[in-house]
Amino acid sequence: QVQLVESGGGLVQAGGSLRLSCAASGRTLSRNTMAWFRQAPGKEREFVAGISWSGGSVYFADSVKGRFTISRDNAKNTVNLQMNSLKPEDTAVYYCAADPRSVPSILPFHYSYWGQGTQVTVSS
Secondary structure, eight states: OOEEEEEOOEEEETTOOEEEEEEEESSOOTTSEEEEEEEOTTSOOEEEEEEOTTSOOEEEOTTTTTTEEEEEETTTTEEEEEEOSOOGGGOEEEEEEEESSSSOOSOGGGOSEEOOOEEEEEEO
16 A cells, blocks of 8 residues: 655746655555646646656656656655646646556556645746
C-alpha cells in the first residue's frame, strides 16, 4: 500500500510559479511511474505530467509543455512538479498518482494510488 501526500499548492498571480511536491510513504516508489493530474470545477480529471520510474522519460500535456517540469528523487520517495508562467486556466486541484507500469499513462483509471490533492489558484 502506498500513501501519497501533496503539498505546495496556493494562490499565485498569472505569470508566477509554484512547486508542488508529492511525498510517498508505506512503500517505495522506485518501481512506480508517477504522474500529476488536475481537475478543475465541472471538468474531468486530466493528465498534466508523468515520469517513468527511472526518471529517464517524462511526458507532458500539450497545455503545459515548456512551462512545467517534473522530477523525482527515489531515495527520498518524492516527486515534484515545477510550474512556471502560470495561467488562470491552470487553476485546479492537482493530484499526485502512482502506477506500477513502466511508462506513464494519461488515463486516470490506470493509476493505483492517489493523493488527496492540493489546490492551485492562478489569479489574472
